[in-house]
Amino acid sequence: MAQAPAPPVDKRRQILDAAIRVFARQGFHSTRVSDIADEAGVAYGLVYHYFKSKDEVLNELFTERWSLLLAAIEEADGGGDSPRVKLEAVAGFIVDSYRHDPELMKVIIVEVTRAANSFGRTHLPEIRRAYDSIAKIVAEGQESGEFRRDVDPNFASMSFYGAIEQLLSGWIFELIPASDADFERAKSLVVATICDGLEPR
Amino acid sequence: MAQAPAPPVDKRRQILDAAIRVFARQGFHSTRVSDIADEAGVAYGLVYHYFKSKDEVLNELFTERWSLLLAAIEEADGGGDSPRVKLEAVAGFIVDSYRHDPELMKVIIVEVTRAANSFGRTHLPEIRRAYDSIAKIVAEGQESGEFRRDVDPNFASMSFYGAIEQLLSGWIFELIPASDADFERAKSLVVATICDGLEPR
DNA sequence: AGACCGATTGACTGGTCAGTCAACGGAGAA
DNA sequence: TTCTCCGTTGACTGACCAGTCAATCGGTCT
Numbered sequence: 373m374a375q376a377p378a379p380p381v382d383k384r385r386q387i388l389d390a391a392i393r394v395f396a397r398q399g400f401h402s403t404r405v406s407d408i409a410d411e412a413g414v415a416y417g418l419v420y421h422y423f424k425s426k427d428e429v430l431n432e433l434f435t436e437r438w439s440l441l442l443a444a445i446e447e448a449d450g451g452g453d454s455p456r457v458k459l460e461a462v463a464g465f466i467v468d469s470y471r472h473d474p475e476l477m478k479v480i481i482v483e484v485t486r487a488a489n490s491f492g493r494t495h496l497p498e499i500r501r502a503y504d505s506i507a508k509i510v511a512e513g514q515e516s517g518e519f520r521r522d523v524d525p526n527f528a529s530m531s532f533y534g535a536i537e538q539l540l541s542g543w544i545f546e547l548i549p550a551s552d553a554d555f556e557r558a559k560s561l562v563v564a565t566i567c568d569g570l571e572p573r
Numbered sequence: 574m575a576q577a578p579a580p581p582v583d584k585r586r587q588i589l590d591a592a593i594r595v596f597a598r599q600g601f602h603s604t605r606v607s608d609i610a611d612e613a614g615v616a617y618g619l620v621y622h623y624f625k626s627k628d629e630v631l632n633e634l635f636t637e638r639w640s641l642l643l644a645a646i647e648e649a650d651g652g653g654d655s656p657r658v659k660l661e662a663v664a665g666f667i668v669d670s671y672r673h674d675p676e677l678m679k680v681i682i683v684e685v686t687r688a689a690n691s692f693g694r695t696h697l698p699e700i701r702r703a704y705d706s707i708a709k710i711v712a713e714g715q716e717s718g719e720f721r722r723d724v725d726p727n728f729a730s731m732s733f734y735g736a737i738e739q740l741l742s743g744w745i746f747e748l749i750p751a752s753d754a755d756f757e758r759a760k761s762l763v764v765a766t767i768c769d770g771l772e773p774r
Numbered sequence: 775a776g777a778c779c780g781a782t783t784g785a786c787t788g789g790t791c792a793g794t795c796a797a798c799g800g801a802g803a804a
Numbered sequence: 805t806t807c808t809c810c811g812t813t814g815a816c817t818g819a820c821c822a823g824t825c826a827a828t829c830g831g832t833c834t
Contacts, residue, residue, distance in 0.1 A: 383811080383812090398690070399689075399690030399691065400690075401602065401690070401691070402690070404790090404791065404792085405791080405792065405793080406791085409814095414812080414813090415812060415813040415814060416793095416813080416814060416815095417793090417794085417795085417812070417813060417814065418811080418812060418813075420792090420793065420794080421810095421811070421812075425792080425793075426792070426793090456772070482687075482689040482690055483690075486683075486687035486688075486689070487687075487688075488600075488683040488687070488742070488745065488746065489599070489600025489601075489602070489603070489683055489684075490600065490602070496746060500748060503748065510771070513771070517773075518772065519771045519772060519773070520771060520772065520773045523762055523765070523766060523771060524749075524762075526743075526748075526749050527740070527749065527759070527762060527766075528766065528771060530736070530739045530740055530742075530743045530748075530749065531736035531739065531740070531763060531766050531767075532736075533739060534735040534736045534737070534738060534739020534740070534742075535731070535732035535733075535735045535736050535739075536735070537735060537739065538731045538732065538734060538735020538736075538738065538739075539728070539731055539732070539735070541689070541731075541735075542704075542727075542731045544689065545689065545697060547701060547704065547727075547731075548725075548727050548728065548731065558728070561724055561725075561728060562732060564724070565724060565728075565729065565732050565767065565770070566732075566766065566767075566770065566771055567770050567771045567772045568770040568772060569766070569767065569768050569769040569770030569771075569772075570711070570714070570720045570721060570724060570729060570767055570768050570770075571657070571719065571720060571721070571768045571769060572718075572720070572721045573774065584781085584782090605820090605821065605822085606821080606822065606823080607821085607822095615782080615783090616782060616783040616784060617783080617784060617785095617823095618782070618783055618784065618823095618824085618825085619781080619782055619783075621822090621823065621824080622780095622781070622782075626822080626823075627822070627823090
């Protein structure tokens with residue numbers, strides 16, 4: 373009755389991790405299921421033992437990480453910090469996610485968040501929840517008078533998130549330098565750009 | 574010797590326009606060449622008379638429009654305006670492009686600009702040229718003292734472009750309202766956000 | 775009229791994969 | 805020892821579709 377499914381957990385994780393690498397390298401679409409199996413060192417059919425389809429593998433990867441992001445944003449909003457500090461926490465979390473696992477973030481951004489016709493559409497509700505949470509932070513900032521009121525919170529949220537995602541894209545495609553120092557600088561600079569603006573005060 | 578290829582121009586255009594509609598509706602990947610032909614009201618084989626491949630149809634659409642964008646950015650930079658006005662011109666052009674032909678812009682953004690693993694990669698040089706031109710505007714603004722100097726121009730360029738593209742994405746997916754008034758407001762608000770910042774002055 | 779030539783047609787082919795499934799193996803239960 | 809369960813294997817199939825090509829059409833030139 374009582375079983376110890378030690379290997380199951382193992383192989384499933386192995387397949388997911390392999391999928392991250394292969395998706396990051398070749399893109400979801402030009403990845404064959406056999407590529408994932410090979411990379412994971414398991415038989416083709418085993419992928420279908422643990423996942424309903426190739427799509428489900430990507431869905432799992434996305435959901436796993438995106439829920440962390442949502443939690444992080446909501447946690448940032450929870451504390452009694454100023455809206456600016458909250459935004460710094462959000463930017464920091466996203467940048468650190470990239471630093472911690474660039475391949476996974478690449479997959480999530482390239483194949484889901486920006487893949488509007490396939491997975492982006494599927495996960496729109498979850499993605500939207502992130503935008504909404506950021507908008508909430510902005511709205512609160514406006515109420516407290518720390519942010520100007522003539523910019524729609526949803527609008528600001530899109531700009532803020534768009535700027536960050538574009539930065540990640542820049543790193544992914546090596547359009548801008550991506551050293552540890554750059555990551556750190558980026559965190560405060562996005563927020564500085566969005567909160568203070570480019571023009572000198 | 575002298576021929577009047579009146580119909581050729583016609584049918585080719587017809588195919589391109591049909592492709593815009595179908596790509597916008599179904600996405601490049603789930604569009605069959607036969608869908609394009611059907612939508613254009615021509616025979617399957619004719620698509621291959623005018624284009625080397627399905628990819629070439631999309632490439633053509635992208636290049637056609639992107640070269641206009643590049644020209645617009647460079648023209649904006651050419652005049653003697655302040656950097657802020659130049660950025661307004663750039664934002665204005667992109668927003669107007671969307672207003673003028675949302676389907677085409679959707680295709681370009683979704684299938685090329687953000688399709689990092691397929692066409693985005695192919696067209697990286699052209700896409701990058703846009704980022705670079707915007708960065709140049711920022712750099713000039715810094716030299717003249719109209720922009721602060723502690724933000725790297727490439728970084729600012731990514732933030733600015735990323736914010737705009739995210740707005741278009743928001744419109745495309747109906748995450749934010751998209752009336753004519755919204756478009757107009759967006760133009761000045763993106764620039765206001767980036768130049769002045771969210772915090773009150 | 776007849777020859778020529780590019781535009782147009784659409785049936786067909788070759789190759790590619792996602793997903794299936796029947797069989798194998800090894801660890802515990804009886 | 806034998807049975808059972810389930811994780812594991814990989815050959816196979818059915819569907820799908822980009823791109824080919826031989827044939828037809830229709831205008832122009834001689």
